[in-house]
Amino acid sequence: MKFIIQRDKLVQSVQDVMKAVSSRTTIPILTGIKIVANTEGVTLTGSDSDISIESFIPSEENGNEIVEIQQTGSIVLQARFFSEIVKKLPMDIVEIEVGNHQSTVIRSGKAEFNLIGLDAEEYPHLPQIEENNVFKIPTDLLKAMIRQTVFAVSTSETRPILTGVNWKLDNDDLVCIATDSHRLALRKAKINTEIQSSYNVVIPGKSLSELSKILDDTSDLVEIVITENQVLFKAENLLFFSRLLDGNYPDTSRLIPSESKTNLTINSKEFLQAIDRASLLAKEARNNVVKLTTLSQGMIEISSNSPEIGKVSEEIQTSEIQGEELKISFSAKYVMDALKALEGTEINVDFTGAMRPFLIRTTHDDSMLQLILPVRTY
Incomplete structure (x- = not known):
């Protein structure tokens, strides 16, 4: 040669x-x-x-x-x-x-x-994949869907299935879900498929992260082929194979509350920065817990208290608060990750009580959803 x-x-x-x-x-x-x-x-x-x-x-x-x-x-x-x-x-x-x-x-x-x-x-031969069922996604949409879900996969091998992202394709709807059992990220999109098949597979989070790094930010289409134990992504001059995870992904639809008791609409950047500041004194704690308390006149307080270090509190004006008064504690990291994944300046947060999971969504956009479990503080 x-x-x-x-x-x-x-x-x-x-x-x-x-x-x-x-x-x-x-x-x-x-x-x-x-x-x-x-x-x-x-x-x-x-x-x-x-x-x-x-x-x-x-x-x-x-x-x-x-x-x-x-x-x-x-x-x-x-x-x-x-x-x-x-x-x-x-x-x-x-x-x-x-x-x-x-x-x-x-x-x-x-x-x-x-x-x-x-x-x-x-050298081992690459998997031979019959390409009779191909669907296509624009590269930039694929990268966005990975970015908005993959951070929520589990890093623990105790439940290997949760280290992957669940991809469900039905007709023209693709839904990607990741959860580590403390939080959940969901992103759905309409895609053009010529195939009538439906798929429900789990792709390792690590594979999707590596794929996202290689793909360029273009609107070119990526071809995707799913078989029993492999998925193939085909871009220009590039083939990316990944094995699929074995087992059934848990039914996460039951986790998502259908009604809420307290709703707030708030500027995403202000909310993120206030939580970031509050978490500065919470870093030493077990899981950097920050507390949110609703006040009067559309104000909320974000606070954190570490007995050995000190405490911090900050009030923020929301666009709107509806429903019951609330005090809730949560992991600052999880909420910050969720806010970074969402697009848009205004977000809605729907609470169903201090000990129930809450939802974060972009206003006027139901294609993305972030769910977070609160933290018990005694």
Whole structure:
């Protein structure tokens, strides 16, 4: 195998596939990146057997030559060394040549590296997915849906199913739900599907976070294919495979209260900043608890009290308060995460009592919902 390639294109592809490479794999060859050169261009693959990423660099793009293939072939190179080498090469052009016994030479300018490669035939094959049921989502919408839900997945392995995001597709409605049993994030969107199937799958949160980092902010469509145990995301020159989590996701619809006793409408940024300030003195506490108390004339008080450190209180004017008076305590971090995920300047918060979950939504937008369980304070 021998080819000459633009360094920046190679660096970008290596960075993308590196997101799937793990140093903690039980299969030694998966610590490498597989490189395949054929007449169309160069394909790089990284995998940790949960996530697999394939990035394709075409020989030419918009009439410009990116890769000059002099001899087709394949090799697996140690990802950690190869990625560092490529980033630090001196010139814009890189030549990669595989000689006898998988010995690989990487040249750029006057720098020359020799790496011992592995036989690409030993590299596990990517899942073969039949693409008969494909649906498409604009990239920017997909990234938004991930951003607005993935932060709420559980980080504990005690219930592995909660470390994923539940994707439910029915006709043209896609609903994404994440919960760690203390909070829940929900985002739904209408998408165009030609398929009549409905899906209910759980995609690991880690996979969605890595996918979101790789995708560009464009309105180009991403094709999504779901099978029994895999999901494939196809963007331009990129394939992203992830395994699905086994098991049934809990029915979260029962968690969401249908009526409320106290409602407030408030500026999202002011609310977020007040909670952020109150949490400054609550950081040492077990779960940085902040208290919200309704006052008269549309005012609320956000306060926090740590006996060893001190206390803080701040009053904020809401746009509107309706219903019963309320004192409620909650995790500052959870509410701040929820507020950052919502779009829009005004938000509605619906409470059903001091010990019941409360809902945070953007005014006039029912596509997003954040639910948070309060904290008992004695």
